[in-house]
Amino acid sequence: MTPGDEPKGSARPIAGLDRIVHEPARLMILAVLSVVESADFLFIVRQTGLTRGNLSAHMSKLEAAGYVEIRKEFVEKIPRTLLRLTPKGREAFDEYRRKITAALGKAPA
Amino acid sequence: MPDLDLKTIRRRAMRSLLEDGILEILFGAYLLAWGVALDAGSRALPYFPFGLVVIPGLLRAAQKRFVYPRVGYADFGEGDGRRGGGRSARIAAMLIGVSIAALAVWIWRAGIGFEAWSTRMLPVLVGLLLAFGPVVFAFKYGVARWHALGALFVAIAFAMRYMNPRWSYLDVIAAQLMVSGGMLLVAGLALFVLFLRRYPVQTAEAHDDAR
Numbered sequence: 001m002t003p004g005d006e007p008k009g010s011a012r013p014i015a016g017l018d019r020i021v022h023e024p025a026r027l028m029i030l031a032v033l034s035v036v037e038s039a040d041f042l043f044i045v046r047q048t049g050l051t052r053g054n055l056s057a058h059m060s061k062l063e064a065a066g067y068v069e070i071r072k073e074f075v076e077k078i079p080r081t082l083l084r085l086t087p088k089g090r091e092a093f094d095e096y097r098r099k100i101t102a103a104l105g106k107a108p109a
Numbered sequence: 110m111p112d113l114d115l116k117t118i119r120r121r122a123m124r125s126l127l128e129d130g131i132l133e134i135l136f137g138a139y140l141l142a143w144g145v146a147l148d149a150g151s152r153a154l155p156y157f158p159f160g161l162v163v164i165p166g167l168l169r170a171a172q173k174r175f176v177y178p179r180v181g182y183a184d185f186g187e188g189d190g191r192r193g194g195g196r197s198a199r200i201a202a203m204l205i206g207v208s209i210a211a212l213a214v215w216i217w218r219a220g221i222g223f224e225a226w227s228t229r230m231l232p233v234l235v236g237l238l239l240a241f242g243p244v245v246f247a248f249k250y251g252v253a254r255w256h257a258l259g260a261l262f263v264a265i266a267f268a269m270r271y272m273n274p275r276w277s278y279l280d281v282i283a284a285q286l287m288v289s290g291g292m293l294l295v296a297g298l299a300l301f302v303l304f305l306r307r308y309p310v311q312t313a314e315a316h317d318d319a320r
Contacts, residue, residue, distance in 0.1 A: 031118055035119035036119075036184060036185055042180065042181030044181070047121075075182065
């Protein structure tokens, strides 16, 4: 059976989910970053409830995958370290949403 | 697993930056000052509407000083999450606009005389206009207390109809602005004190990557 031939409602597409995105903490981080242009570390800590160390570790993985960029910028003359989704990260997140909805959204109860 | 509700995530994230009461303090002080100026017949009265231009700048400065060091910073840009709240806000704005228009037409057709409608109906119009902003923002950002604020402004407006009948319409509106502004200012200060106690200033490192 080739991909695309699975019967309707098959759970097989779940195996193809991006594992970088699929981890709950990273999914939370990407979800928050997807609704903002940029945010600093403290904001993400508050929105996700993760500890700083935990967030930092997951941010490293997301940055290594090219999904998130971390930059020091001046915002209204104050230096801030800002996090934002890259176009690649946004595409990966949107693709994940499509796949998970397709795989589980219409699954029978 | 349902699709991620990004609209709700965005509204909650925006709401987290509106817990401080600073907006209530600024608008409360503005309305209070306007009411006092109106009551005193101040020469500065014609310039008061321009004060609205100053408030966003003051808000940004206050957020930089008090909010971002405590809860972090985010730039929301013009993302998708506004659409749902925006539709409700437009409906609320239309309903308030229609109410004001209907009231104005009724007043015009009723022919009850300028003095009667100015002391009884003008405060209601002012109350509806004051409620406009909070209700629209309540729908847009999901801040529940702003619905209550809009209702409070309208309630104060109706209560003003029963003030001293010897007062002119300007006295009534001045009192309305002072009461509305004063209550808003006190509520804002209370929220601000709670906010400062709940969220202490974070170290500079807390804003940066922990690596």
